[in-house]
Amino acid sequence: MNFKDLGIDLYQLVAVVAICGFTILAALLFRYFFNRFVKKQVIMSGNDPTRYRFISHLLTAMIYIIGFGWAFSHIDALRTLAASLLAGAGIAAVAIGFASQAAISNIIGGLFIVLFKPYRINDRITLASGKGGVVEDITLRHTVIRDFENRRIIIPNSIISNETLVNADLTDERIVKWVDIGISYNSDIDLAKKIIREEIMAHPVLIDGRNAEQIEKGDPQVPVRVISLGESSVNLRAWAWVASQQDSAALGWDTLESIKKRFDKEGIEIPFPHRTIYMRKE
16 A cells, blocks of 8 residues: 555655644744743743743644644545535534533633633642642643642643632732740740740841831731630740741741740740549559
8 A cells, every 4th residue: 555545645745744844843943932032021021921821832732733734734635534524514513512622611711810810820829628839830721730849730720710729929929927836824924925026036037017007006026915725825826927938937947946945945834735644553
């Protein structure tokens, strides 16, 4: 069997191969130069890369569709086959519609995400399931999230667009970090609050989250209050403002250690469970 038996001559074969090769090259060059343009826009002007990345995926898909469609149109046998199948086009359209329903809903979901921006690339989000991380990419089909263990979570756009999520970077990237510590009932509450405030104030990532009215009133930069009286502890909470999620984690870990060391020096006790055991002789 040769190509002529299939209704394909050498000219058609060369044209198809050339057009397919040109299509692949055009798509690669487009993505390369478009990504360079996006990086320049993000670095120089600070624009949000989300819409650029989605447009890149969309135009790349269009280049492949147009290029491969143009290539296959040069094969007479395929054109004849298409004409013979035209009578069954209605049934085929219904079948394709059902088969592509999920794909279309993902594309529409991605388009709505780009338009209404519940989250953007590089935002830190947490899903209702408890999973979360940094948005790495929004493709035509799915959203890629890099979790804090450097693993990727792949979620179809049609699903995540209907998901309830928490966006830590929407409108305001600052975070108020709670530092909760319990002290024993016989410890000095005022001294414990003073130590907590001083240790947090000494941390380099702390920022001033007060507004002008609070500053004018003289409200403390780091409030420390008693939030509850537990079974064996007086529970204190400090509010500390930081610029990002990473700073929040660093401040929490560092101050817990430094506060514990100060408590040991100043005689502030952190309670722990005690058990009294009675031994009965038979």
